[in-house]
Amino acid sequence: MIDAKLSDNTWYEATVDRGGLRPALTGRVEAEACVIGAGLAGLTTALELARRGKSVVLLEGRRVAWGASGRNGGFVSNGFAEGMGNVAKRVGLPAAQALYQLSRHGTEFVRREIAETDPSIRMGDGWQGCIRYSNAAEKRAAVAEMTRDYDQPMEFFDVAETRARVNTKRYFQSSYDPTAFHMHPLRYALMIAKKAEAAGARIYEMSPAVSVERQGALWSVRTATGEVRAPNVVYCVSSLDRTLHQPTGRAVLPVATYVAVTEPLQQDVIRTRSAISDTRRAGNYYRLVDEGRLLWGGAITTRVSEPARLAERMKGDMVSVFPELGNPRIDYAWAGLMGYARHFMPLIGSDGQGQWWATAFGGHGMNTTAMGGILMARAIGAKDDEYRRFAPYAPDWAGGPFGRVGVQAGYWYMQLKDRIDERRYGKAA
Numbered sequence: 001m002i003d004a005k006l007s008d009n010t011w012y013e014a015t016v017d018r019g020g021l022r023p024a025l026t027g028r029v030e031a032e033a034c035v036i037g038a039g040l041a042g043l044t045t046a047l048e049l050a051r052r053g054k055s056v057v058l059l060e061g062r063r064v065a066w067g068a069s070g071r072n073g074g075f076v077s078n079g080f081a082e083g084m085g086n087v088a089k090r091v092g093l094p095a096a097q098a099l100y101q102l103s104r105h106g107t108e109f110v111r112r113e114i115a116e117t118d119p120s121i122r123m124g125d126g127w128q129g130c131i132r133y134s135n136a137a138e139k140r141a142a143v144a145e146m147t148r149d150y151d152q153p154m155e156f157f158d159v160a161e162t163r164a165r166v167n168t169k170r171y172f173q174s175s176y177d178p179t180a181f182h183m184h185p186l187r188y189a190l191m192i193a194k195k196a197e198a199a200g201a202r203i204y205e206m207s208p209a210v211s212v213e214r215q216g217a218l219w220s221v222r223t224a225t226g227e228v229r230a231p232n233v234v235y236c237v238s239s240l241d242r243t244l245h246q247p248t249g250r251a252v253l254p255v256a257t258y259v260a261v262t263e264p265l266q267q268d269v270i271r272t273r274s275a276i277s278d279t280r281r282a283g284n285y286y287r288l289v290d291e292g293r294l295l296w297g298g299a300i301t302t303r304v305s306e307p308a309r310l311a312e313r314m315k316g317d318m319v320s321v322f323p324e325l326g327n328p329r330i331d332y333a334w335a336g337l338m339g340y341a342r343h344f345m346p347l348i349g350s351d352g353q354g355q356w357w358a359t360a361f362g363g364h365g366m367n368t369t370a371m372g373g374i375l376m377a378r379a380i381g382a383k384d385d386e387y388r389r390f391a392p393y394a395p396d397w398a399g400g401p402f403g404r405v406g407v408q409a410g411y412w413y414m415q416l417k418d419r420i421d422e423r424r425y426g427k428a429a
């Protein structure tokens, strides 16, 4: 497991009660499945396996949802990190539609679990995606494509409608997805952990898996102080362990992204409680939370440590979009690590020998981790093979350090292209 030094001083940690630390694994235990990694992929897999009556052990190297799942933007919406246009190009429209439908099941799972147990985890509805240059035809076409090809309810807002909700001259047209919502991701993850335990799953914290070996018909998963023996092992470690299972470890690149939360603000520029993003390819995403704090995410790098002066940098991004905010105090700023495959789609599969994986959910994991967990549990628990829809997106080598350089270069290229688009179309409104 990689030794990433990520701050735990997040607004999410400050607004939950985690309760006591769960025990570390000691001695040998047996189960029908050993799931490794208690982010939302591993937690959903464990919950759904336990609900199917399977005995399951979940090993977490640090604490439940310590990774991206407990420190992300909290936007939940259908789809994947890869755009559907590219998915359809690669697999054809019918297969792309089937994948989109699976991603929708993920969104609906999250919505349902929250509604059933703790509706206060859901913090707002809808997602407005704004463009920073004027191109109504392009935005309308994107909205029409999603409605026509994927049956995705979506609205088009012109410049006046856009700015009535998000009052900045930086934005022109926008789309609005009424089926999206946003939530407190750490509270959600902790709720799923509790539900999994109530259904019979055993969760061990501070128990990084250090090796996985075949022992007859079983897999032996070892930690420093214990061992799990199971016929099935599910890798849900994202980019936080790239050696435990080599084929997926080599295929997943760690990409860091950042969030900052301001003091409670008195402001009249962000007039919606929906989630908002701007379609700078290396975009900003943000929302108002609780008593008017602005939770702002953005920037990606391939550095795994938190850059110095993160809070100042994030404030600079906020103020460049909303100069009216002045000089807001930043109360929290942190980094998180995502896992990306080269094709930007999740890696969901099996070697046919009892090793399974659900990983590489990139920057669009709130619905897709739920989907991945459900697919894993259906495959292991009921021999259902719908997970094979992801077969066109097999793990390929992501290029190691060269892959990282490629991601960073790609980001800089996207930033440059954003600036060119903004200059070319910006004055048209």
Ligand SMILES: Cc1cc2nc3c(=O)[nH]c(=O)nc-3n(C[C@H](O)[C@H](O)[C@H](O)COP(=O)(O)OP(=O)(O)OC[C@H]3O[C@@H](n4cnc5c(N)ncnc54)[C@H](O)[C@@H]3O)c2cc1C
Residues within 6 Å of the ligand: 001, 002, 036, 037, 038, 039, 040, 041, 042, 059, 060, 061, 062, 063, 064, 065, 066, 067, 068, 069, 070, 071, 072, 073, 074, 075, 076, 077, 207, 208, 209, 210, 236, 237, 238, 239, 240, 241, 244, 257, 258, 259, 297, 335, 336, 337, 338, 339, 358, 359, 360, 361, 362, 363, 364, 365, 366, 367, 369
């Ligand atoms: C800042 C940020 C903002 C984001 N915003 C959004 C958003 O708004 N909407 C959205 O849809 N997605 C968003 N994402 C992406 C989303 O958070 C991820 O795709 C998703 O949480 C990935 O879940 P996971 O379970 O695959 O990985 P993680 O949550 O990273 O979990 C992996 C777990 O595995 C554990 N682990 C690793 N190695 C071992 C080992 N050897 N043994 C035991 N345990 C191990 C880790 O400790 C970790 O807890 C964002 C991500 C970040 C970082």
